[in-house]
Amino acid sequence: MTGELSPIDKAKFVAAKRAAEFVEDGMRVGLGTGSTAAWLVRCLGEMVEQDGLKILGVPTSTRTAQLAREVGIKVISLDEARWLDLTIDGADEFDADLSLIKGGGGALLQEKIVATASDQMVVIADAAKEVEHLGSFPLPIEVIPFGWQTTQALIEETLVSMDVMGRQASLRMNGSVPFVTDEGNHILDLHLGRIGNPRQLAMVINQIPGVVENGLFIDICDKVVIGYGDGRVETRDINEGTVSEDRLDFVETDNLFRDI
Numbered sequence: 001m002t003g004e005l006s007p008i009d010k011a012k013f014v015a016a017k018r019a020a021e022f023v024e025d026g027m028r029v030g031l032g033t034g035s036t037a038a039w040l041v042r043c044l045g046e047m048v049e050q051d052g053l054k055i056l057g058v059p060t061s062t063r064t065a066q067l068a069r070e071v072g073i074k075v076i077s078l079d080e081a082r083w084l085d086l087t088i089d090g091a092d093e094f095d096a097d098l099s100l101i102k103g104g105g106g107a108l109l110q111e112k113i114v115a116t117a118s119d120q121m122v123v124i125a126d127a128a129k130e131v132e133h134l135g136s137f138p139l140p141i142e143v144i145p146f147g148w149q150t151t152q153a154l155i156e157e158t159l160v161s162m163d164v165m166g167r168q169a170s171l172r173m174n175g176s177v178p179f180v181t182d183e184g185n186h187i188l189d190l191h192l193g194r195i196g197n198p199r200q201l202a203m204v205i206n207q208i209p210g211v212v213e214n215g216l217f218i219d220i221c222d223k224v225v226i227g228y229g230d231g232r233v234e235t236r237d238i239n240e241g242t243v244s245e246d247r248l249d250f251v252e253t254d255n256l257f258r259d260i
């Protein structure tokens, strides 16, 4: 990529760059998936190459695994790592409780397993991802391909019984064929508009046969690093609220940014 980055990409970049500062030598780090997480992986790759940072990375998708290897991060599986010090990942939406919707890129299952197996989960996001109520972004639900239409109908019926507004579930497509996740499953995107009780919804959906996992991350995220298009970056902690707010002077100082 050459030339000026869009404000949204700058925002993603500064959030990733700041979050990379949480990574220390010797850590086992969960590596998220998506365009924001890709910046993080590049930042960590630079730290490995230039500063000799030694980490073990556990990727949350085949895409991330490939990028991590390309930039020189040593990749291991979750079973090899067993437990992680930190996971850094993007999100599609976050609210004031740091509850999240994830899975816009279809990686929610591995992402949730990896984040849950970590001492700490840090989300990196551009400011547009912050919402008062989750649900404008369609909620991804990973379902097994067998009988997916029956599963879809069961989900829709369950939502009716819960009196949830906007119940339409659509099968995610990849061109003319159904999207297939890294685990060989499909994704149903639930168009809800506003989720009144994310905790309850997450539990109820996961009880439906055929559902593997849903994209609501409740009580998993500890911190969110929010990037802005002008280089400002804010870190919020689940217990302490905003803990830092400053600006990353990335245009002059960052080789990574200049190189892309």
Ligand SMILES: O=C[C@H](O)[C@H](O)[C@H](O)COP(=O)(O)O
Pocket (backbone or CB within 6 Å): 032, 033, 034, 035, 036, 037, 089, 090, 091, 092, 101, 102, 103, 104, 105, 106, 107, 108, 111
């Ligand atoms: O499945 C994908 C992940 O949950 C992503 O972290 C999420 O969709 C955010 O992606 P992006 O950083 O590209 O907006």
